Amino acid sequence: MLKIEHLTKHYKGSSKGVTDLSLHIAPGDIYAFIGHNGAGKTTTLKCVAGIQDFDAGMILIDGKDIRKEPLACKRQFAYIPDNPDLYEYLTGIQYLNFIADIFGVGEREREKRIQKYGDAFEITASLGDLISTYSHGMKQKLALLSALVHRPKLLILDEPFVGLDPKAAVILKDIMRGICAEGGAIFFSTHVLDVAEKLCNKVAIIKDGMLVASGDMEKVVKPGQSLESIFMEVVEDAGTD
Secondary structure, X not given: OEEEEEEEEEOOOOOOEEEEEEEEEOOOOEEEEEOXXXXXXXXXXXXXXXXXXXXXXXXXXXXXXXXXXXXXXXXXXXXXXXXXXXXXXXXXHHHHHHHHHHOOOOHHHHHXXXXXXXXXXXXXXXXXXXXXXXXXXXXXXXXXXXXXXXXXXXXXXEOOOOOOOHHHHHHHHHHHHHHHHOOOEEEEEOOOHHHHXXXXXXXXXXXXXXXXXXXXXXXXXXXXXXXXXXXXXXXXXXXXX
């Protein structure tokens, strides 16, 4: 579903970036991407989403190169940044219809999905309101709806649980499991390590732009350990405390 091969992205005048990173996310994977602040998580996700270019390497989405076939790739995934920028002068339903139009979702299909996920996140009654009146949590829910309305094969999420209330977080986890059960895949960054350990079948840990561990959760997190304890070792070694 997603192949990142030897990805390298460095910023001019800064030591931050990503160096020679390779990851494979297969259909059915819920893949957590963790690391300390500034480790390169968001940089990687933005490169995968085609938002920023990279210095070297290759990114394939469903077998297509994000550089050579950006539109074909973007039809296959949805990306939600850690702080989504929404068109606040639109109402919620206008925004969702705008996204559905972009992805060519038919009227009947979009209505069913908006109703389904709007009810699940309990914001259906607010979709007629201007987005500018939404709380942070409501905006996060709307962003999630906009990602789900076209049934992407791949979800790329940067800190998706930030701003969600406990019930909405549970709903999102159930939706993520459902997508993967149907052959989709999810690649997301998070600092909520207990959720990642319980939810994900695979994990990658990045430190200072370099991959330090990746693979099946049960192999990365050995018996007697926790994802939190492994993460803390990485942070301490990085000297960022």
